[in-house]
Amino acid sequence: xxxxxxxxxxxxxxxxxxxxxxxxxxxxxxxxxxxxxxxxxxxxxxxxxxxxxxxxxxxxxxxxxxxxxxxxxxxxxxxxxxxxxxxxxxxxxxxxxxxxxxxxxxxxxxxxxxxxxxxxxxxxxxxxxxxxxxxxxxxxxxxxxxxxxxxxxxxxxxxxxxxxxxxxxxxxxxxxxxxxxxxxxxxxxxxxxxxxxxxxxxxxxxxxxxxxxxxxxxxxxxxxxxxxxxxxxxxxxxxxxxxxxxxxxxxxxxxxxxxxxxxxxxxxxxxxxxxxxxxxxxxxxxxxxxxxxxxxxxxxxxxxxxxxxxxxxxxxxxxxxxxxxxxxxxxxxxxxxxxxxxxxxxxxxxxxxxxxxxxxxxxxxxxxxxxxxxxxxxxxxxxxxxxxxxxxxxxxxxxxxxxxxxxxxxxxxxxxxxxxxxxxxxxxxxxxxxxxxxxxxxxxxxxxxxxxxxxxxxxxxxxxxxxxxxxxxxxxxxxxxxxxxxxxxxxxxxxxxxxxxxxxxxxxxxxxxxxxxxxxxxxxxxxxxxxxxxxxxxxxxxxxxxxxxxxxxxxxxxxxxxxxxxxxxxxxxxxxxxxxxxxxxxxxxxxxxxxxxxxxxxxxxxxxxxxxxxxxxxxxxxxxxxxxxxxxxxxxxxx
Amino acid sequence: xxxxxxxxxxxxxxxxxxxxxxxxxxxxxxxxxxxxxxxxxxxxxxxxxxxxxxxxxxxxxxxxxxxxxxxxxxxxxxxxxxxxxxxxxxxxxxxxxxxxxxxxxxxxxxxxxxxxxxxxxxxxxxxxxxxxxxxxx
Numbered sequence: 001x002x003x004x005x006x007x008x009x010x011x012x013x014x015x016x017x018x019x020x021x022x023x024x025x026x027x028x029x030x031x032x033x034x035x036x037x038x039x040x041x042x043x044x045x046x047x048x049x050x051x052x053x054x055x056x057x058x059x060x061x062x063x064x065x066x067x068x069x070x071x072x073x074x075x076x077x078x079x080x081x082x083x084x085x086x087x088x089x090x091x092x093x094x095x096x097x098x099x100x101x102x103x104x105x106x107x108x109x110x111x112x113x114x115x116x117x118x119x120x121x122x123x124x125x126x127x128x129x130x131x132x133x134x135x136x137x138x139x140x141x142x143x144x145x146x147x148x149x150x151x152x153x154x155x156x157x158x159x160x161x162x163x164x165x166x167x168x169x170x171x172x173x174x175x176x177x178x179x180x181x182x183x184x185x186x187x188x189x190x191x192x193x194x195x196x197x198x199x200x201x202x203x204x205x206x207x208x209x210x211x212x213x214x215x216x217x218x219x220x221x222x223x224x225x226x227x228x229x230x231x232x233x234x235x236x237x238x239x240x241x242x243x244x245x246x247x248x249x250x251x252x253x254x255x256x257x258x259x260x261x262x263x264x265x266x267x268x269x270x271x272x273x274x275x276x277x278x279x280x281x282x283x284x285x286x287x288x289x290x291x292x293x294x295x296x297x298x299x300x301x302x303x304x305x306x307x308x309x310x311x312x313x314x315x316x317x318x319x320x321x322x323x324x325x326x327x328x329x330x331x332x333x334x335x336x337x338x339x340x341x342x343x344x345x346x347x348x349x350x351x352x353x354x355x356x357x358x359x360x361x362x363x364x365x366x367x368x369x370x371x372x373x374x375x376x377x378x379x380x381x382x383x384x385x386x387x388x389x390x391x392x393x394x395x396x397x398x399x400x401x402x403x404x405x406x407x408x409x410x411x412x413x414x415x416x417x418x419x420x421x422x423x424x425x426x427x428x429x430x431x432x433x434x435x436x437x438x439x440x441x442x443x444x445x446x447x448x449x450x451x452x453x454x455x456x457x458x459x460x461x462x463x464x465x466x467x468x469x470x471x472x473x474x475x476x477x478x479x480x481x482x483x484x485x486x487x488x489x490x491x492x493x494x495x496x497x498x499x500x501x502x503x504x505x506x507x508x509x510x511x512x513x514x515x516x517x518x519x520x521x522x523x524x525x526x527x528x529x530x531x532x533x534x535x536x537x538x539x540x541x542x543x544x545x546x547x548x549x550x551x552x553x554x555x556x557x558x559x560x561x562x563x564x565x566x567x568x569x570x571x572x573x574x575x576x577x578x579x580x581x582x583x584x585x586x587x588x589x590x591x592x593x594x595x596x597x598x599x600x601x602x603x604x605x606x607x608x609x610x611x612x613x614x615x616x617x618x619x620x621x622x623x624x625x626x627x628x629x630x631x632x633x634x635x636x637x638x639x
Numbered sequence: 640x641x642x643x644x645x646x647x648x649x650x651x652x653x654x655x656x657x658x659x660x661x662x663x664x665x666x667x668x669x670x671x672x673x674x675x676x677x678x679x680x681x682x683x684x685x686x687x688x689x690x691x692x693x694x695x696x697x698x699x700x701x702x703x704x705x706x707x708x709x710x711x712x713x714x715x716x717x718x719x720x721x722x723x724x725x726x727x728x729x730x731x732x733x734x735x736x737x738x739x740x741x742x743x744x745x746x747x748x749x750x751x752x753x754x755x756x757x758x759x760x761x762x763x764x765x766x767x768x769x770x771x772x773x774x775x776x
Contacts, residue, residue: 264726268724268725268726269724271724271744271745271746272651272654272724272745273653274745274746275654275657275724275745275746275747276651276653276654276657277746278746279653279654279657279658279660279661279746280653280657282661282749283657283660283661283664286664286749288660288661288664289660307746311746318726322728327728327729329728527732527735527736530732587736
């Protein structure tokens with residue numbers, strides 16, 4: 001029994017002290033690891049790592065501190081006020097958050113490090129003394145000012161060292177290293193130094209009359225010590241494992257990126273010598289240095305043919321790199337699929353004749369327009385047709401058909417059927433995978449890179465279609481791919497479903513681009529048209545306006561249409577914005593281009609409650625189309 | 640018969656020779672430079688009628704060469720055709736913006752190259768079907 005007003009002599013449970021040091025080291029290690037993750041993460045992931053990291057680290061520091069407090073035994077029972085305990089946890093988390101934020105910046109000067117450590121050190125001190133204030137015991141607690149000051153200074157100094165160490169070892173790419181472990185040991189040992197100095201600063205004088213507010217006080221049993229320890233170790237363990245996994249995945253991503261960069265670099269470098277081979281072989285074939293004998297000429301032609309093959313392989317490799325890094329450029333337009341097909345078929349006349357393959361193409365004249373990037377569709381057609389020719393024996397047949405897709409009338413389907421060797425059913429999906437090759441090309445000769453179908457699949461799916469094959473071994477294969485039909489309704493429906501302000505109507509804006517002194521070249525015309533389109537996009541409000549693709553094929557590169565959901569005032573503002581934007585563009589001025597902007601409103605229409613959205617969009621689209629036709633017609637009459 | 644002079648700028652001697660042989664056969668005079676700096680010096684000295692320009696060059700790449708040509712009043716009007724091994728999709732737009740008349744990817748098709756040259760020099764075209772295709776060059 002203790003007598004009143006006696007200084008209480010505390011003692012330490014060294015097992016718990018050791019446990020607290022261990023937790024401190026582990027928390028430090030987690031902190032070092034987290035700093036690296038926060039640094040390498042971007043955007044949302046960064047915020048997630050910062051928050052999660054601050055919580056785990058704060059929890060670790062706090063738990064070290066609490067186990068340290070519990071290691072301190074007084075001869076009288078001690079209880080803890082849990083709201084205050086929670087408050088001290090918050091202080092630890094905030095301090096850790098600040099620390100992680102500071103060390104994860106790209107630069108950390110002395111001033112920033114000092115500021116960071118002042119915040120972090122004070123945060124730890126606040127946590128510590130708030131924790132002490134949570135103690136409820138029949139004793140007066142007094143502090144030695146010198147030791148308190150010392151503990152705060154220690155907290156700041158230790159924080160500084162910790163920040164500095166963390167900042168300079170965070171870039172370690174491996175999950176663990178001796179350097180990191182040493183840092184963790186130093187930091188982990190230093191944090192308890194601050195803590196136990198703070199503990200030494202307090203002396204307790206027994207005073208049975210003092211109880212403090214015990215309404216929220218709880219006593220701490222050895223079971224709860226074990227609980228805190230287990231929870232802490234689990235939290236830190238999870239953090240370290242997550243960090244390990246994250247590191248592993250980001251390393252993989254980096255490797256992939258390096259591989260793609262390497263691929264891209266190699267492909268470029270290959271082109272230069274290839275270019276020289278092509279040049280000189282073609283110089284020989286063309287007889288510039290003197291006529292070749294027929295046999296010689298034939299051999300040089302073989303060289304040229306192989307150069308072309310290599311060239312297309314390099315192009316494929318580059319295309320795959322673009323797909324992988326997400327730089328594949330697809331610009332859908334309102335185009336005639338039949339035109340794209342006819343263009344492509346013309347390219348194959350020679351190779352079809354060489355193998356005496358008969359090609360039957362059936363393309364209905366009234367095929368609706370598609371909404372695709374024509375050059376990308378041509379690429380797919382070229383891939384499929386060259387495969388068909390490659391795998392069809394001499395004298396075989398190839399059939400090409402196109403029609404509205406039976407299973408989904410919003411798509412067009414193209415079918416290319418050959419009389420080749422066919423594809424075994426078990427590989428009919430595999431052939432669209434990257435680097436898949438037929439194991440036995442047979443008569444077809446060379447294997448090639450096996451990228452053509454993979455590229456085709458990417459091109460088709462990115463335009464909203466799909467690609468597949470059906471086949472009968474020894475009889476032939478049919479490749480199918482679908483492309484979306486052009487639908488004005490689906491293009492403009494986003495602005496129709498949008499919340500409508502009273503008085504809003506559908507406006508059609510027309511921007512006409514004219515060249516005063518004629519177009520210098522077709523290239524210049526395409527280029528200026530692209531510039532104008534980009535400018536126009538800048539003026540539009542997402543969800544309210546939509547720029548239509550080229551609305552009539554052929555010569556009207558310089559007509560741009562915008563459909564907008566707006567009122568008279570809004571349309572006025574928009575056309576002013578467009579005029580201003582075009583007026584300010586130097587490149588268009590230099591090219592001597594003039595612009596006229598006009599707009600008109602469709603007859604007012606509103607959707608009745610019973611009308612389905614699709615039907616409504618269809619009606620609006622029909623009216624927009626009619627409007628545009630009138631505008632184009634009016635323009636034709638003028639010129 | 641054309642007696643126009645074309646400056647070939649490429650750091651690869653084989654490519655230079657190949658182009659020279661091809662252009663000579665089509666009655667063009669050729670002069671050479673193998674880097675960015677030299678190309679400007681040669682252009683100043685000889686005032687060529689046209690420049691065939693590679694993009695990846697030592698001592699100032701093709702883009703900076705075009706920039707410097709543009710900045711010089713007497714050189715600004717010389718038409719430039721870019722012939723490069725670099726990726727078409729990433730560089731064509733940029734080259735045209737920088738002032739090139741056309742972007743051709745190596746290995747460049749001879750018929751296309753000659754058509755582009757004739758067009759840039761304002762000469763009468765001998766192969767109209769090729770020119771029709773220039774938008775795709």
